Amino acid sequence: MRIILIYLFRLIHYNSSMVKNSEKILADHNVSITNPRVFVLEVLLENKGPITLDELQSTLKNKVAKSTLYRVLNDLKKINILDEFTSPENQTVVELSLSENDHHHHVFCTNCGEVEDITLSEVFEKQLSDEISNIHKTSKYLIKEHTLELIGLCSSCK
Amino acid sequence: MRIILIYLFRLIHYNSSMVKNSEKILADHNVSITNPRVFVLEVLLENKGPITLDELQSTLKNKVAKSTLYRVLNDLKKINILDEFTSPENQTVVELSLSENDHHHHVFCTNCGEVEDITLSEVFEKQLSDEISNIHKTSKYLIKEHTLELIGLCSSCK
DNA sequence: ACAGTAAATGAGAATAATTCTCATTTATTT
DNA sequence: AAATAAATGAGAATTATTCTCATTTACTGT
Numbered sequence: 001m002r003i004i005l006i007y008l009f010r011l012i013h014y015n016s017s018m019v020k021n022s023e024k025i026l027a028d029h030n031v032s033i034t035n036p037r038v039f040v041l042e043v044l045l046e047n048k049g050p051i052t053l054d055e056l057q058s059t060l061k062n063k064v065a066k067s068t069l070y071r072v073l074n075d076l077k078k079i080n081i082l083d084e085f086t087s088p089e090n091q092t093v094v095e096l097s098l099s100e101n102d103h104h105h106h107v108f109c110t111n112c113g114e115v116e117d118i119t120l121s122e123v124f125e126k127q128l129s130d131e132i133s134n135i136h137k138t139s140k141y142l143i144k145e146h147t148l149e150l151i152g153l154c155s156s157c158k
Numbered sequence: 159m160r161i162i163l164i165y166l167f168r169l170i171h172y173n174s175s176m177v178k179n180s181e182k183i184l185a186d187h188n189v190s191i192t193n194p195r196v197f198v199l200e201v202l203l204e205n206k207g208p209i210t211l212d213e214l215q216s217t218l219k220n221k222v223a224k225s226t227l228y229r230v231l232n233d234l235k236k237i238n239i240l241d242e243f244t245s246p247e248n249q250t251v252v253e254l255s256l257s258e259n260d261h262h263h264h265v266f267c268t269n270c271g272e273v274e275d276i277t278l279s280e281v282f283e284k285q286l287s288d289e290i291s292n293i294h295k296t297s298k299y300l301i302k303e304h305t306l307e308l309i310g311l312c313s314s315c316k
Numbered sequence: 317a318c319a320g321t322a323a324a325t326g327a328g329a330a331t332a333a334t335t336c337t338c339a340t341t342t343a344t345t346t
Numbered sequence: 347a348a349a350t351a352a353a354t355g356a357g358a359a360t361t362a363t364t365c366t367c368a369t370t371t372a373c374t375g376t
Binding site: 085086107110118120121124127128130131132134135139140141142143144145146147148149150151152153154155158 | 243244265268276278279282285286288289290292293297298299300301302303304305306307308309310311312313316
């Protein structure tokens with residue numbers, strides 16, 4: 001009985017701090033706090049990393065209407081805390097990007113389809129930003145962002 | 159009159175050499191030579207660079223059925239001479255990739271939506287492949303390919 | 317805390333994108 | 347040139363995404 005109570009306590013505490021987090025994020029971006037937005041953010045926060053749209057949909061199946069899920073994702077994109085990209089297998093993948101300095105890239109596994117974050121060395125990131133400065137000097141483009149995606153095999157499939 | 163004849167001669171010559179090209183590409187990859195495949199390849203060859211699916215569709219509107227266009231594009235992907243990617247505005251973009259050594263990246267203009275090819279410096283490409291070797295040494299991933307995409311403003315929109 | 321107002325949601329219809337089906341046509345082999 | 351296998355066209359079927367509108371929910375000022 002005591003174990004069950006401890007479990008329940010932890011569960012409640014965990015969830016309430018989670019909700020707080022989601023609510024704070026929404027409030028910080030001047031977006032009204034609604035159940036669907038909180039539910040979606042909770043899943044994205046718990047997941048911590050890229051997640052396919054399919055997975056997100058099935059996780060939230062009975063909590064958020066399909067049309068609302070699309071709307072919420074667009075809301076999050078609009079306030080710039082959600083990245084969306086397409087995997088080599090043409091799956092839509094989304095990922096929370098809360099802090100600007102949390103710069104990273106993605107690895108797609110061609111075998112199992114998983115997507116993971118990878119952080120490249122500071123040396124290389126410096127070399128990349130140097131290359132972009134060179135583009136600014138020598139070409140007509142003005143580069144504001146970039147994405148670098150690596151495609152290969154993950155540890156399980158290697 | 160002579161000018162018209164010269165023009166016609168050039169047009170016919172140009173087109174016939176074009177067809178030859180497309181046919182050779184298909185033959186080289188053990189794919190049967192059919193009208194839809196030749197038409198699609200012609201447009202991709204003439205265009206020389208990334209092209210949106212919409213543009214491709216409207217160019218071939220009365221020559222190739224919609225379903226066949228999708229099939230042909232899948233055929234070309236299967237024989238590894240076509241790359242497909244999604245622009246930041248969620249437009250599907252395809253591009254012929256005939257030679258392996260023609261390594262380049264893309265610039266997306268956030269204003270007009272255009273996509274162009276860009277070749278990065280050899281120095282940087284070397285730095286990038288070094289970084290990937292480091293990943294092989296220090297992480298569990300095996301990287302086989304990568305894509306680097308730059309997002310910003312093109313010359314006209316800058 | 318409460319009424320009034322604006323915004324967000326759910327359910328499903330509408331639209332867009334992609335794949336599938338199958339009868340007919342076209343290419344390849346002999 | 348005939349036989350066989352593969353590819354195509356047309357549109358149906360499926361899937362992905364956006365839209366509509368009646369109802370519900372969140373925010374504002376008191």
